[in-house]
Amino acid sequence: MTLPPDLPVIDHHCHLSPTGEGVRAAGRFARAGGTHLFLTTQSYAPGPILRLETYREQFETTERLAKSIRTETGVVVYLAVAPYPVDLVQAAAAIGAAPALDLHRSALDLAGRWVQEGRAVALGEVGRAHFPVEPDVSAAIDEAFQYALAVARDAGCPAVVHSENLDADGMRALARLASSVAFPLGRLVKHYQRTVVPPEARSGIVPSYLARRELCAANLREDGPWFWETDFLDDPKRPGAVLDLETVPRRAKAVAEQHPEDVERLRIPFVSSVEKVYGFAPSREGSGR
Numbered sequence: 297m298t299l300p301p302d303l304p305v306i307d308h309h310c311h312l313s314p315t316g317e318g319v320r321a322a323g324r325f326a327r328a329g330g331t332h333l334f335l336t337t338q339s340y341a342p343g344p345i346l347r348l349e350t351y352r353e354q355f356e357t358t359e360r361l362a363k364s365i366r367t368e369t370g371v372v373v374y375l376a377v378a379p380y381p382v383d384l385v386q387a388a389a390a391i392g393a394a395p396a397l398d399l400h401r402s403a404l405d406l407a408g409r410w411v412q413e414g415r416a417v418a419l420g421e422v423g424r425a426h427f428p429v430e431p432d433v434s435a436a437i438d439e440a441f442q443y444a445l446a447v448a449r450d451a452g453c454p455a456v457v458h459s460e461n462l463d464a465d466g467m468r469a470l471a472r473l474a475s476s477v478a479f480p481l482g483r484l485v486k487h488y489q490r491t492v493v494p495p496e497a498r499s500g501i502v503p504s505y506l507a508r509r510e511l512c513a514a515n516l517r518e519d520g521p522w523f524w525e526t527d528f529l530d531d532p533k534r535p536g537a538v539l540d541l542e543t544v545p546r547r548a549k550a551v552a553e554q555h556p557e558d559v560e561r562l563r564i565p566f567v568s569s570v571e572k573v574y575g576f577a578p579s580r581e582g583s584g585r
């Protein structure tokens with residue numbers, strides 16, 4: 297069996313770089329059967345980010361890349377923009393925690409404006425460092441995270457969360473934090489989730505599962521909303537650090553070939569979850585907003 301022609305095939309979280317494989321990687325994704333990418337911004341240069349202007353240029357670089365992908369490959373690209381939470385660690389070391397937090401807040405405000413202008417569909421990545429940091433920096437990161445959730449709440453968009461892998465307790469704690477700023481849990485996406493958490497234990501949080509073979513086979517049985525992602529990094533210096541961009545289309549095709557009875561379940565990550573979490577249908581035309 298082949299995939300239904302009307303079925304979008306979506307990688308919910310990846311990064312691409314103008315100095316990496318860039319548009320060519322999206323071309324491979326398209327040839328493998330992929331149709332839509334959620335492209336998350338990233339820092340494209342080494343060193344700490346110390347000016348708001350640098351974030352503006354970074355978001356614009358991501359946007360330019362998205363447009364080239366759309367024109368050259370036909371893949372529909374949705375942007376997620378935000379200052380990366382870990383940026384605060386480097387910036388705090390350079391200028392101190394308080395000024396670094398101020399800059400981070402301004403960059404989050406900028407990201408919120410991009411969503412309101414329809415240039416991005418989510419704030420991402422926001423969240424925490426996945427490694428231990430100094431107490432004052434850790435406090436700044438926590439404050440930045442709450443601020444990010446408030447910005448996303450006001451912009452009416454999902455927040456794509458970077459954090460350690462979460463079990464049911466971790467999801468409960470994250471849900472509590474989000475609820476403290478009245479952020480709607482149905483728009484709280486935990487990206488790079490590496491263990492299946494059943495719907496009743498998710499505290500309303502939406503997992504975006506790393507598309508490893510066993511993880512996909514296990515979570516396909518679960519009710520949505522949930523997504524599949526590669527977190528492709530497009531860093532030639534770190535090949536194989538994350539999954540390749542062709543992975544999600546390959547997983548979808550494998551379902552069609554090996555478990556044709558499950559093909560309709562692929563509408564969970566590729567259609568209904570996008571509608572529920574983002575509030576638009578993943579159409580083949582335009583940006584969907």
Ligand SMILES: [Zn+2]
Pocket residue numbers: 309310311336421527
């Ligand atoms: Zn990422």
